[in-house]
Amino acid sequence: xxxxxxxxxxxxxxxxQLIIPQNLSEIIKEELIMDWIDLHxxxxxxxxxxxxxxxxxxxxxxxxxxxALTDHDTISGIDEAVKAADGxxxxxxAGIELSCPYREKxxxxxxxxxxxxxxxxxxxxxxxxxQRRERNEALLLHFNRDGFPITKxxxxxxxxxxxxxRAHFARALLKKGCVSSMDQAFRxxxxxxxxxxxxxxxxxxxxxxxxxxRAGGFPALAHPLQYKLGWKMTEELILSLKEQGLAGVExxxxxxxxxxxxxxxxxxxxxxxxxxxxxDFHGDNKPDIKLGRxxxxxxxxxxxxxxxxxHLREEVIYDNQCQPEN
Ligand SMILES: [Zn+2]
Numbered sequence: 001x002x003x004x005x006x007x008x009x010x011x012x013x014x015x016x017q018l019i020i021p022q023n024l025s026e027i028i029k030e031e032l033i034m035d036w037i038d039l040h041x042x043x044x045x046x047x048x049x050x051x052x053x054x055x056x057x058x059x060x061x062x063x064x065x066x067x068a069l070t071d072h073d074t075i076s077g078i079d080e081a082v083k084a085a086d087g088x089x090x091x092x093x094a095g096i097e098l099s100c101p102y103r104e105k106x107x108x109x110x111x112x113x114x115x116x117x118x119x120x121x122x123x124x125x126x127x128x129x130x131q132r133r134e135r136n137e138a139l140l141l142h143f144n145r146d147g148f149p150i151t152k153x154x155x156x157x158x159x160x161x162x163x164x165x166r167a168h169f170a171r172a173l174l175k176k177g178c179v180s181s182m183d184q185a186f187r188x189x190x191x192x193x194x195x196x197x198x199x200x201x202x203x204x205x206x207x208x209x210x211x212x213x214r215a216g217g218f219p220a221l222a223h224p225l226q227y228k229l230g231w232k233m234t235e236e237l238i239l240s241l242k243e244q245g246l247a248g249v250e251x252x253x254x255x256x257x258x259x260x261x262x263x264x265x266x267x268x269x270x271x272x273x274x275x276x277x278x279x280d281f282h283g284d285n286k287p288d289i290k291l292g293r294x295x296x297x298x299x300x301x302x303x304x305x306x307x308x309x310x311h312l313r314e315e316v317i318y319d320n321q322c323q324p325e326n
Contacts (some may be wrong), residue, residue, distance in 0.1 A: 035302040037066040038292040039093070039112060040222065040250065040278020045069075045077030046097075047167035049283030052077035053084035055291070060090045064292045065302050068112050068278065070095035073128045075116045076162045096125075096212070097222060100205040102237060105229075106192075108222035109205060109241075110250065110276070111212030113312055118215035124203070129163060131201035136164050139198050143169070149176050166190045167285045182285060209245040218308050220248030220276045225260055235267055242271055247311060252277025252304075254294030274307050 042048035043055045050058065052069060059067045067090070069081045075096055082092045096111040114121065136155070143150055154172035155164050170185035179185040189196040203211075212219040221241055224234050238249055251264035252275065268275045277300035281291040288295055 035065055036063070036292060037300050037302050037305055038064055038278050038281065039066075039068040039095070039220075039276050039300065039305070040070050040097070040110060040253075041067050041095075041281045041291065042071055042097075042283075043069060043077045043081065044162075044283075045074050046071035046163040047165040047282060047285055049285050052081035055281075055283075056081045056084035056088075056090070056092055058291050059092075060085070060088050062290075062292045064090060066091035066093060066305055067292070068093035068095035068110075070097045070110050070112075070278070072097050072099070072163055072165060073125055073132065074163045075114070075122075075125065078116050096121075096217075098128075098208040098211070099200065099202045100208050101202050102205060102227070105227050106199070106202060107205065107227055107237070109208045109212065109246075110220045110222045110278075111208075111215065111217035112220065112248075112276070112308060114212060114215040114217035116215075121211050121215040124207075124211050128201060128203065132163065132165075135198050135200045136169075139169065139196060142196060142198070148173065148178055150178075167282070169196075171285065205241055206244040209241065213245055216312070218247050218274075218276075218312055219245060220250055220274075221246060222250050223253050223255075223280065224249055224264060225253070225256065231263065238267060238273070239271060242273060246273065247315075248274040248276045248308065250277060251275035252298060252300045254279050254289050254298055274311055275304055276308065277304055 038059070041055060043050055043052040045052060048055065048071070055069065069077055069092060071077055075094065078094045082094070085092045093112055094114050094116050096114055098109050098111070099106050100109055140150065140152065140155070150169070150172040154175055155168045166186070167182070170182045170190060173179045173185045173189070174182055179188060188194065191197060209219045221238060224238065227234070227237070229237060238246070249264055249268050251261050251268060256264070265275050279289055279291060279294040279298055280286070281289055290296070292298070
């Protein structure tokens with residue numbers, strides 16, 4: 001598998017530099033270039049800038065074979081995203097991204113292939129969104145008291161903004177000329193430890209994993225290196241989450257080096273977890289990250305998805321699934 005991965009990875013690097021070797025047959029070239037996916041994508045239903053149908057169109061144009069819409073705390077974009085893929089050779093996977101506390105940090109857990117009709121999940125998400133709204137109101141008040149001229153309308157913007165996140169505050173601050181970039185808004189005001197960082201309500205990792213499984217989904221730890229725990233503690237985190245039902249780890253990610261990816265794949269292999277991969281695309285809110293391609297070197301092979309599907313087929317534990325109680 002590692003060998004195959006290396007083959008894929010190096011082929012893409014070659015593709016970036018437009019030096020695909022002549023001796024690769026057309027069929028292999030086609031396979032290498034076409035069969036790729038993105039399992040971590042945001043739309044305007046949370047903090048992305050493209051609507052769910054625009055994301056689907058872009059995924060199709062980009063040549064992705066599948067992508068997962070994993071908005072924060074909401075599944076409201078999924079129907080639109082799936083509908084836009086009607087008749088296309090593109091699989092749109094219903095997903096979610098949940099925030100959880102872990103040792104003074106916030107970690108994220110992705111759910112793939114969730115049943116968007118699962119009542120228990122829907123209830124939990126609506127409670128998280130209600131608490132997020134309270135956080136946002138307090139944060140807006142805090143900014144206004146200090147003289148920042150941002151309004152609720154600035155936060156909502158043109159879209160329907162199902163979930164308002166810190167990215168919406170950053171964009172509003174940029175629009176009102178209070179900062180020179182989204183990045184500066186985070187670094188100066190909104191990042192953890194800054195004056196306007198107000199934590200939102202999160203759910204314990206165990207509960208996030210349970211909810212995802214209850215909705216028939218595949219729970220995976222998102223961007224494991226973003227928490228800056230170091231390799232030893234990252235592996236400890238992964239192990240403790242595994243004991244709580246985690247099934248995968250996002251080994252392929254926009255900011256991961258090849259070595260990061262290989263090390264994470266090795267951790268997965270040693271602990272019986274499956275690697276997942278995605279860009280964390282947010283449209284113009286993270287303009288350096290392209291759908292499916294991350295910062296240009298990301299390439300998530302479709303074989304990961306096949307393994308995840310097989311895992312879900314094998315792991316159908318009826319007690320855990322979202323079914324009406326008898
Ligand atoms: Zn994300």
